[in-house]
Amino acid sequence: MNFSKNLRDILFLDIETVPQENAWEKLSEPIQELFAQKTAYQRNKDELSPEEFYERAGIWAEFGKIICISVAYFNQNDSQRQLRVKSFYGDDEKQLLIEFKALLESHFSKQQHVLCAHNGKEFDFPYIARRVIVNQIDLPAKLNLFGKKPWEVSHMDTMELWKFGDYKHYSSLKLLTTILGVPSPKDDIDGSEVAQVYYEEKDLNRIVRYCEKDTIAVAQLLLRFNNEPLLEATDIVTA
Incomplete structure (x- = not known):
């Protein structure tokens, strides 16, 4: 693809979401109807x-909520x-969204900075923005698309890159990692x-590990698209 964007200017991310309640009966009647x-x-x-x-x-x-946002970025x-x-x-x-927003504003707020996710334009980016508003948090500039032209939006989507202009085409992260030889998340x-792991097993750490693997896979895909060597386990540091 001859991708020329500086990798250090990209924030890779993935989110995990669940229903707002663990049971239908806990919803109010108006919400059930809606x-x-x-x-x-x-x-x-x-x-x-x-x-x-x-x-x-x-x-x-x-009707859902975010329980994990994992991010990844190349060091300097x-x-x-x-x-x-x-x-x-x-x-x-609300607290995790506030912390995520703080990262955006302190380290990824400049014009050259880009957010990257797989199917991010259809799911991750708008989902985060909507939940930010629901939680009465000021929308981060990188998620505020109002009045922006398409080329001014600092969002990158590995699924969109793989489409090569074919708007009917959908490829899952699992499919692309498999056919391109990227370690599967x-x-x-x-x-x-x-949702089952969160509400029934109550194993949030397992979900976090899964979310981090997806985020790493997105970064690996971008390297693969540009015909660059993939990351080894020793190249990845988890905070």
Whole structure:
């Protein structure tokens, strides 16, 4: 791809989300009705009731919440390529969003800085922005698209890069890592299991590890797209 963006200017990220409540019965009646309306088309295809469908609520920012944001960035040492990984996680969504925003504003707020995720333009970036607003936090500049032209938006999407202009094409992170020889991040759980691990197993650390692996995989994909050597385990440092 002859990608020319300085890798040190890119913040790679991935998020993990779950339904706002662990059971349908805990939702207020107005929220239940709104969820039923929002998901009517998808539910009708699978012939599921709103209650049966609620386990998937985490994919909508209006009915879900973020429990982990993992980020990765290349360090400033030109003599040694190193990817640093950090996660913001916990039951307090507002606090983790505040901490994530602080990182953006202190280290990734300049014009040349770019956010990068797989399917980030359709999911991660708008989801974070919506949850920031729900939690009454001022929107970070990197997530505020109002009034910006497409070329002024500092977002990069590895899935979009792989499309090569084909707007009908969807490729999962697992598919691309498999065919391109990138170590798979899906060796433990996948996105469909996150809510169960969070609410039933109460194993947030397992989810954080999964989220970090996805974030590392996104960075690896970008290296692979540019025909650069992949990272070794010793090149990755987790905070």
